[in-house]
Amino acid sequence: MSQQNFNFDTCSIHIGEKPDFSEGSKSEVVAPIYLSTTYARKEVKNPGYFQYSRCDNPTRFALEQRYASLEKTRYGLAFASGLAAEATVLFTLINPGDHIIGFDDLYGGTKRLFNQWKEKYKIAVSLVDATKTHLVEEAIRPETKIIWLETPTNPLLKICDIAAISEIAHRHHILLIVDNTFLSPCFQNPSVFGADIIVHSVTKYIAGHSDVIGGAVMLNDHALYERLKFNQNSLGTVPSPFDCYLVLRGLKTLSVRMGKHQSNALEVARYLEKHPKVAKVYYPGLPSHPQYETNLKQAGGFGGMVSFEIKGGEQEAIQFLESLELFTLAESLGGVESLIEHPALMTHSSITAKEREQAGIKDSLIRVSVGIEDEHDLLNDLEQAFEKVR
Numbered sequence: 001m002s003q004q005n006f007n008f009d010t011c012s013i014h015i016g017e018k019p020d021f022s023e024g025s026k027s028e029v030v031a032p033i034y035l036s037t038t039y040a041r042k043e044v045k046n047p048g049y050f051q052y053s054r055c056d057n058p059t060r061f062a063l064e065q066r067y068a069s070l071e072k073t074r075y076g077l078a079f080a081s082g083l084a085a086e087a088t089v090l091f092t093l094i095n096p097g098d099h100i101i102g103f104d105d106l107y108g109g110t111k112r113l114f115n116q117w118k119e120k121y122k123i124a125v126s127l128v129d130a131t132k133t134h135l136v137e138e139a140i141r142p143e144t145k146i147i148w149l150e151t152p153t154n155p156l157l158k159i160c161d162i163a164a165i166s167e168i169a170h171r172h173h174i175l176l177i178v179d180n181t182f183l184s185p186c187f188q189n190p191s192v193f194g195a196d197i198i199v200h201s202v203t204k205y206i207a208g209h210s211d212v213i214g215g216a217v218m219l220n221d222h223a224l225y226e227r228l229k230f231n232q233n234s235l236g237t238v239p240s241p242f243d244c245y246l247v248l249r250g251l252k253t254l255s256v257r258m259g260k261h262q263s264n265a266l267e268v269a270r271y272l273e274k275h276p277k278v279a280k281v282y283y284p285g286l287p288s289h290p291q292y293e294t295n296l297k298q299a300g301g302f303g304g305m306v307s308f309e310i311k312g313g314e315q316e317a318i319q320f321l322e323s324l325e326l327f328t329l330a331e332s333l334g335g336v337e338s339l340i341e342h343p344a345l346m347t348h349s350s351i352t353a354k355e356r357e358q359a360g361i362k363d364s365l366i367r368v369s370v371g372i373e374d375e376h377d378l379l380n381d382l383e384q385a386f387e388k389v390r
């Protein structure tokens with residue numbers, strides 16, 4: 001049976017880690033961590049496939065094959081962080097004078113990167129509310145090179161229509177990039193809906209245990225892959241072999257983890273929706289979410305991220321966050337443990353107050369990465385913290 005025909009759960013365990021029965025091999029079931037930085041050659045003019053570990057490394061090679069299989073693309077590339085992946089994509093595609101269209105509710109670090117590029121290379125960036133597809137088309141200029149989306153977005157969990165925006169992008173010869181971190185390839189494959197490049201902060205669900213910083217890029221176009229691979233090497237934005245091993249290991253349980261993240265998140269969202277001290281809940285799995293139907297159309301799940309506005313403002317939010325005992329007050333998301341944070345003061349503090357206001361990130365907003373602990377323990381912890389808010 002060809003590996004091409006395997007389904008998601010099988011790919012997430014096996015692709016890239018096929019035992020090698022050739023003579024002299026140890027036929028390992030788990031990919032070894034190849035630490036050697038360089039590879040010997042017998043003849044000066046005749047190197048083997050592997051030469052120097054920044055260019056190619058066998059553990060990374062195994063991971064890159066798995067990335068491609070999970071996102072249903074031809075190619076996968078592994079990076080040292082989500083932002084290293086993003087910076088390599090920008091470096092490859094964007095030249096001075098170019099124009100980028102982005103969703104108005106992207107991760108703060110992505111917006112900071114755009115802002116740096118804007119100042120240094122004199123490019124233009126338009127951030128639009130991509131839940132309204134027509135606003136994306138209206139923002140297009142002759143010099144627009146890429147459209148950059150997240151769906152759901154970080155932290156307001158807005159959803160956009162990938163297929164509709166992809167049709168617009170391609171009609172105007174623009175590349176569509178989708179950051180698929182929040183749903184992971186377990187619940188959504190943007191390439192199936194026409195996205196040209198998929199990026200991930202592997203640090204989150206893909207690695208899944210809050211012990212690796214990593215990034216990924218997946219795509220189908222061969223020429224573009226060659227350019228990105230060239231820059232992955234020339235910029236040196238590669239992950240270590242040990243990190244690649246940890247991600248290969250974490251990926252084996254991705255779909256089991258995502259199922260529990262999601263069922264716990266739904267419980268938390270329903271609980272919050274009924275709570276008298278909560279002003280608003282953002283979760284794509286609630287029928288009250290404004291783009292609930294769009295998400296259903298393109299994704300197999302809603303994920304484990306929930307955001308909400310507490311009644312009051314910054315003071316009440318801080319009081320609540322500092323009263324929690326099981327939820328850990330920390331940036332990041334997607335690990336097995338529940339994390340909680342204040343976007344305006346934490347993950348999105350790197351953008352200006354004006355940008356936060358435009359995106360709708362209020363001082364009362366709290367973002368929850370719902371882990372895979374027992375749901376009753378999670379709800380009890382939220383309840384005791386709400387009781388401490390005056």
Ligand code: P1T
Nearest residue numbers: 081082083107181201203214331332347
């Ligand atoms: O942290 P890093 O692996 O470099 O990934 C950056 C990144 C990219 N895209 C999305 C959607 C992200 O959420 C992130 C990182 N986000 C956090 C650290 C956070 O707490 O939101």
